Amino acid sequence: MTTYTATVTVRLKRGVLDPEAETTKRALERLGFELDALRFTERYEVDLDAADADEAEARADEMAERLLANPTIHDYEVAVVEA
Amino acid sequence: MIAVVQFGGSNCDRDAVRALSDLGFEAERVWHEDPLPEETTGIVLPGGFSYGDYLRGGAMAARSPIMKSVREAAAEGVPVLGVCNGAQIGCESGLTPGAFTTNASARFQCEHVYLRVENADTRWTAAYEEGEVIELPIAHGEGRFELDAERYEELEADDRILFRYCDEDGNVTDEANPNGSLGNVAGVLGDSESVAVLMPHPERASLPQLGNTDGRGVLAGFEG
Numbered sequence: 001m002t003t004y005t006a007t008v009t010v011r012l013k014r015g016v017l018d019p020e021a022e023t024t025k026r027a028l029e030r031l032g033f034e035l036d037a038l039r040f041t042e043r044y045e046v047d048l049d050a051a052d053a054d055e056a057e058a059r060a061d062e063m064a065e066r067l068l069a070n071p072t073i074h075d076y077e078v079a080v081v082e083a
Numbered sequence: 084m085i086a087v088v089q090f091g092g093s094n095c096d097r098d099a100v101r102a103l104s105d106l107g108f109e110a111e112r113v114w115h116e117d118p119l120p121e122e123t124t125g126i127v128l129p130g131g132f133s134y135g136d137y138l139r140g141g142a143m144a145a146r147s148p149i150m151k152s153v154r155e156a157a158a159e160g161v162p163v164l165g166v167c168n169g170a171q172i173g174c175e176s177g178l179t180p181g182a183f184t185t186n187a188s189a190r191f192q193c194e195h196v197y198l199r200v201e202n203a204d205t206r207w208t209a210a211y212e213e214g215e216v217i218e219l220p221i222a223h224g225e226g227r228f229e230l231d232a233e234r235y236e237e238l239e240a241d242d243r244i245l246f247r248y249c250d251e252d253g254n255v256t257d258e259a260n261p262n263g264s265l266g267n268v269a270g271v272l273g274d275s276e277s278v279a280v281l282m283p284h285p286e287r288a289s290l291p292q293l294g295n296t297d298g299r300g301v302l303a304g305f306e307g
Contacts, residue, residue, distance in 0.1 A: 016229060017263065019189035067146060070139060070175065072182040073229050
């Protein structure tokens with residue numbers, strides 16, 4: 001068994017309004033920054049023991065599918081590295 | 084007996100029991116770690132902030148063990164009503180379509196709203212006329228209804244939208260939409276007519292002493 005860190009990145013699907021990001025963008029603009037757009041993502045780092053990277057990725061993928069992301073509004077991606 | 088499921092952080096469970104009792108129902112709170120009583124004839128997923136709204140409103144509660152029993156009961160035709168946080172739990176658990184997410188205002192909205200009854204041919208809306216305007220309170224930060232365009236069209240075609248936010252005269256406008264919900268949707272049916280969720284609080288508008296009883300009709304849906 002090897003210890004891996006699976007990074008699950010959850011973001012709103014394109015086109016879904018993100019009021020928190022919009023508010024943050026406006027606050028940056030008030031500080032004088034110029035920007036076209038700003039997006040929030042949520043990032044989860046999961047340490048887990050698995051036989052290989054594929055198994056670690058499959059398990060993290062299921063975590064995203066079943067809890068970390070809501071498929072109605074979110075896309076997600078999983079990346080795995082040895083811890 | 085109507086089971087009002089109490090999660091850690093639920094805070095409208097007692098209001099629901101009181102309002103249902105006033106309507107003549109036998110209702111009890113059931114702690115989420117306890118099994119659903121065998122004599123359960125209806126289920127309320129109440130409002131509140133289960134699990135502190137961690138991750139997303141309703142996300143944790145939707146995956147708690149009692150929800151398996153709730154889904155099984157719903158599949159057998161036991162009526163289930165989700166209110167506010169309970170509506171988020173309903174969507175997160177797949178009982179009802181869509182998602183209730185961060186208000187377009189990015190603020191917690193606590194106010195009275197008007198709702199137009201879109202479909203009066205359900206157990207939850209039979210007390211009203213189609214097109215009737217009722218007034219209910221809302222209190223939520225994550226109430227914006229979201230659904231992809233294709234499934235939203237199906238939802239409309241299947242007449243599963245119960246209520247839309249509107250103005251006092253029943254006009255469904257952007258100005259009358261408190262949270263940016265898609266199509267001003269405030270409440271929807273699940274796959275079957277026995278399951279419904281809504282963000283506004285009928286249980287807070289059901290006791291005559293409080294001056295507004297517009298919500299009684301929704302709770303009366305447990306009569307079937």
